[in-house]
Amino acid sequence: KQEVTQIPAALSVPEGENLVLNCSFTDSAIYNLQWFRQDPGKGLTSLLLIQSSQREQTSGRLNASLDKSSGRSTLYIAASQPGDSATYLCAVYGGSQGNLIFGKGTKLSVKP
Amino acid sequence: DTGVSQNPRHKITKRGQNVTFRCDPISEHNRLYWYRQTLGQGPEFLTYFQNEAQLEKSRLLSDRFSAERPKGSFSTLEIQRTEQGDSAMYLCASSLPGRIHGYTFGSGTRLTVV
Numbered sequence: 682k683q684e685v686t687q688i689p690a691a692l693s694v695p696e697g698e699n700l701v702l703n704c705s706f707t708d709s710a711i712y713n714l715q716w717f718r719q720d721p722g723k724g725l726t727s728l729l730l731i732q733s734s735q736r737e738q739t740s741g742r743l744n745a746s747l748d749k750s751s752g753r754s755t756l757y758i759a760a761s762q763p764g765d766s767a768t769y770l771c772a773v774y775g776g777s778q779g780n781l782i783f784g785k786g787t788k789l790s791v792k793p
Numbered sequence: 794d795t796g797v798s799q800n801p802r803h804k805i806t807k808r809g810q811n812v813t814f815r816c817d818p819i820s821e822h823n824r825l826y827w828y829r830q831t832l833g834q835g836p837e838f839l840t841y842f843q844n845e846a847q848l849e850k851s852r853l854l855s856d857r858f859s860a861e862r863p864k865g866s867f868s869t870l871e872i873q874r875t876e877q878g879d880s881a882m883y884l885c886a887s888s889l890p891g892r893i894h895g896y897t898f899g900s901g902t903r904l905t906v907v
Contacts, residue, residue, distance in 0.1 A: 685835070712892035724799075724884060724900035725836070732893055770835055774892070780826065780849065781886075781896055783835030 683708045687771055687784035694761055695792050702756040702787045704771030709752050712775035716745050716756050719768045719786070729756070733775070761791045797899035799885050805905045806875055813871045814902045818887030825868050826896065827860055828884040829853065836884055842868060843890065875906045 684707045694700050704714070713732050717725040729738045729745040731754070737746040744757040758765060768786040798817040806812050818825045823844050828836035839858070840850045844865035854860075857875075862868040872879055882903050886896040 713895065715895050717898070722882075722903065725886075725898035727895055727897060730895035772835075772896075780838045780841060782838070785833065785835045 683711075683773060683782045685771060685773055685782055685784035687769075687787050689787060690785065691788040691790070693790040693792065696761060696763060698761050698791075699757070699759050700761055700789070702758070702769050702771075702789070704754040704756070704784055706752045706754075706773045706782075709749050710775060711749065711773045713773075714745075714747055714754050715772045715774070715781065716743075716754075717770040717772065719770060721768075725770065728769075758789075761789075763791045763793050765789060766791050797885055797887050797897050799883075799899035799902050801902060802900065803903045803905075805907060808877060808906055809874055811871065811873045812875060812904065813869050814883055814885075814904075815867060815869050816885030816899060817867045818885070819897055820866075822887035822889055822897070823865065824888045824890055825862055826886040826888070827868070827870050828886065830882040830884060830901075831880075839870075872904075875904075877906045880904055880906045 686705045688703045715730045716728045731738045731747045742759040747754045768788045770786045772781045772783045800815045826841040827839040830836040840860050842862040857873045860870045882901045884901045886898045888894045888896045
């Protein structure tokens, strides 16, 4: 059974810092991995989608990497801003289950 | 197209009542998914449709839960005889078929059972 773990569970940083969020998964036979952002009480906003054949994807200040063989992904946020404060969720598609499986998320707080 | 739409945004109901939620996916997406999210947890899969066919149901989907997608467009999720443990955010997502496409989620319906 696919399991997704996100570390840390919560992170607080001062504005302007670069930071890394970690995601690990137990079954490396995935088709893709998706990073989402969730604001309190809201739905999920897709940030980046990485196919299993890709090593990384970039969008603005965000860069996501994927090491499928080791079951790991990282989300790098450059020059963090207070508006980046949210919960970041990692989800994998494939493996032993054919639907998107989520981690519990990392709650990020960026202090002005 | 404005994305995945869910209604209502919030629902407060008394224990034992039935509730129904609606999801309108992105029009060209033939796959539709329902997830449930409780506080501090990631979303958990409930069920999914390809067109009007319900192809998979999680063990989380007890017999009090039923989902339909009658014409392969919008979907409804009904919970009968609600319990306090049903309080959660119910999220709908849609996608194109195939393994390379990501999911697009709606804003969710927050259910509170009192």
